[in-house]
Amino acid sequence: MVCIRRATVDDLLAMQACNLMCLPENYQMKYYLYHILSWPQLLYVAEDYNGRIVGYVLAKMEEESNECHGHITSLAVLRTHRKLGLATKLMTAAQAAMEQVYGAEYVSLHVRRSNRAAFNLYTETLGYQINDVEAKYYADGEDAYDMRKNLKGKQIHHHASHGHHHHHHGGGCCSGDAKVVETTQAEDAKATSSK
């Protein structure tokens, strides 16, 4: 695991460098920032022994639906650092934070139908199950599996729930809300444009 630690804003530079070396992602910079500024507790990076960022997980809380749940937006590990269990450790850290900090009941994610390696990781190692298939989720027409894993949830720390409660009600600032809409659009754009 090297060092799995919370991401800082400065890590963004190296995190995006990972994209050069893994599969390129089509997220706008704003989308990363949106995550780290909104749910900083859910972003983890894997820092290698020489200080390099060699992987990261990007996750968020879904607040629209009734059930409070987390969503893994993106997971990346450098090709040179695969098969070392880094992905598992990053995922475990993010899931634990969803559960402990936000009291998430389950966590969801999307994965390409053809991505066998990732699918195996999610089902076999991490215990995710297929919840649904989203037809033509990706820009190139490929389907996505909508996968879920139940968390124990519910043992929310009272302070954390205070924070969460706040999210539901937004800030009450109009332009701030407009921003959220905009970034959600960015996410949709990603869903349709990512490889």
Next chain:
Amino acid sequence: MASKFGLAGGIPERRVRPIWDAIDSRQFKNALKLLTSLLSKYPKSPYALALKALIHERMGKPDEALTVCLDAKELLYKDDSSLMDDLTLSTLQIVFQRLDHLDLATGCYAHACGRFPNNLELMMGLFNCYVREYSFVKQQLTAIKMYKLAGEERFLLWAVCSIQLQVLCDKSGEKLLLLAEGLLKKHIASHSMHEPEALMVYISLLEQQSKYKDALEVLSGNLGSLLVIEVDKLRIQGRLLARARDYSAAVDVYKKILELSPDDWECFLQYLSCLFEDDSMWKFFDDIDQIHPTKNIECKFSHLTEEMFDSRISSASELVQKLQRDTENSNLRGPHLAEIEIEKRKFLYGKKNDSELLKSLLQYFLKFGHLACYASDVEAFLQVLPPHKKAEFVGMLVENADSVSASATTVLGQTTTILKVQELTGNIFELPLGEIEASAVKLAKLYCQNLPLSKDLDPQESMFGEELLSLINNMLVQLYWRTRDFCYLAEAIMVLELGLAIRGHVWQYKILLLHIYSYIGALPLAFERYKALDVKNILTETVSHHILRQMLESPMWVDLYNLLQDYLKFMDDHLKESADLTFLAYRHRNYSKVIEFVLFKQRLQQSNQYEAARVEASLLQLKQNADSIEEEERVLENLKSGVQLVELSNEMGSRTLRFNEDMQTRPWWTPCPEKNYLLGSFEDFSYCPKENVNKDREENVKRSIQRKSLLPRMVYLSIQCSATALKESLETKGSGGDLKTCEELKSLLEEYTKTLGSSFSDAVEMITEISQGARTFETLGSDLVDWLNFAVFWNAWSLSSQEHWHVLNMLFERLILDRIKSMGSSEMSSCYSDVQVLVQIITEPLAWHSLIIQACTRSSLPSGKKKKKAQHSDHLPSSPMSQAIKDSIHSLCSTVQEVSNWLLNKINNPEDDQVERFLTTLKRNEGPGQVLGVLESFIATSEESEVGSRIFESLKTWSKADSARKTVTAQQRVLREFLQICESKRKLLEKLKQQMTHV
């Protein structure tokens, strides 16, 4: 407060909703129609007007939008009964912001807050405005007011964040921190504290004031329970204890963390630091300015007696052994690497334990040597070894690699690792040529043998042996460097192109190819490989250094323009929009992120590359339009006559520049954009390991920006000087140009020479001597083009001196013709660096000089082209200056013609012949070409059943001839683009010659 339920800005919601819907779906015309009918019912509604402004703005009519906005604002201010709700204000705010008038938006909110002093919603809007303006003091005052009004913890924290930002960004006095601390303490006493992030801010506040003990007390008190993840809490505790120099307690905490997560490397290093009572690590964390900060920290031992050192090392060893036992079955690298770290510390202490150190590295190899990360894991340890020990280590690896019992993948992994270690240690640069060649051939065979392993892999998965081709390439480039036999480079291209055909996503191949293509002048192809990296967003900041410099020195202006625009647009947009995101962090109560994010914005704003690119974008425009003085004047007008750039130049000295480029991805032969070892000769051991190149770059980059940002103004002033010079010289004996312009130009020239490390008079002496042949132009070094620029503007400053004109003509002639002579009939591949210099001379100094001549001749011509020429040209007597101009035009003309001839000669060389020559270099029986031979014979004999259909397909469709042709075509394109520029210059000079016949 006028906003009521169901009312939006005083207008029923149902009437407004369709307009917003139309705006959101970009049906602006429809939106405008709906709005017009709304306005007929509510003509005096500021909200309706704000909506109108928004629609105008979205339709791309900023002027109309601003007018309407100002009307709305006036209504808001004038009418006491007017509706002043957040909806109206925030809509106005959006428009004002998009029109770059943040101040007006702030004004509206400030006015509203003055009118309704207890409205929290409006105050939040005002706070938001100050966030956008980065006005930390005003943020603080507003947040405090909100806190007093509502008593909510978050508003207090907003105020505290604003205070921290004042200290961090505005360098305000640290006394403010005391104020913030007091506010928090008071709040905690009466209301306690409820959010983990609030606690983090509180602790950081104490830490900033070095009150570590207080921070520890807070953490261990009731508030500490806010942090729900145990390891997080322990990490903070450890750090605070260490900074409070309570090392023994810190050691205990770090031990606890390591027991919870035995692979946490950073924690292990911190543990050791505390064990050795060494605080250098904490200093290090305050100074991070690299995208991948190296954790190779200096170790201080001098304060420890040998006995103390020994006892502490042994307790560290004990811990590490325990961790190793505990994790025996989990394949963690950390505890094993920790063992090496301990040996390293002993070695640095002077324990002469080199054989133990090597042994521990070898042990690590036996466990993890087949992994792709082995080499980077041990890099920092190898660095402390003396050269002969490094060589010994490589020998040990070769001896111990398991070639018998292990699986094919393990053997492959270990072999790759050994080669990577050889590269890291520089050992590979000491081997004889034949050995390197043999090694490359061996690797090629290994690559082929192992292709079947990747038969069933998904296309996006990493292939077995992928790195071998990069290693082969590095060897081939080295062979080229040492022998100057182009065939090695040609071979390197083929190897990598084949690799890309098999696995299209491998970024290393693309980057290596990009740099080889750049070196041999096949720039369009280099650019294509760069684009294939899919560089976007923040990567434009961290990765574009691979191509930017070559493009700046090339004639490929269209691609360069796009490259610069994409980059600048990303940066400008981000800097403009990032404040919106800051507010997101405030709203989500992620206070620590507010601080980080504002500092991050600063980091991007201070980017050296950003500053340089802004200057270069202006210069590019000037270069592109230099053949027409009218166009050039228009460009200069847009650049405010270069005044702002001069200001930038003046400020540069005191500026902090940040280096966000990721240099680690560069190939060994060009560790930073300014360096390329291939341009110099190979000397034994001249290879240096990748160091932190950015430190050395700062001074040079600063000076280069300083120098370049003076150019537009100097061009402008030179045109001014020239405009009157010839006329005056014809009429009186005037010195040329009006006095003020001349003085300014002189002072800029002095600034300019300073950045070249010279005084004005020395600089003049230097160029004069070079023009006379008393000095060689090699004395100018890599700043040659800058010196020529100086000569051009120096002449413009003293146009009446015939001698100066002569010096300049001679300089151009000498520098250009010498270069053409030395290039002779060489292949483009071996002389591209000379072509690059010529491109720069023609497109910069020579272009500026032609502009100055244009300005001179224009002034001598009848005013305006509409009047007929004949009128006066004959009554202007010829003056010494007009003769000087004529001579200069003549000289430039024939010099440029020489360049064109050289280019034509190259271009007329039939492409097929060139491709053929390229390919024949690869067909030799000995020496270079063997690696390709191995790969080719594998392609010829491979079978689909063996390597799988996908790889088989790529092998069969790949063509050597195609790659050769693409390379040649790309080189030709560069030459043609350059020829076009030269021809356009020549035509301009011919035209000027014509005009001067009338003078």
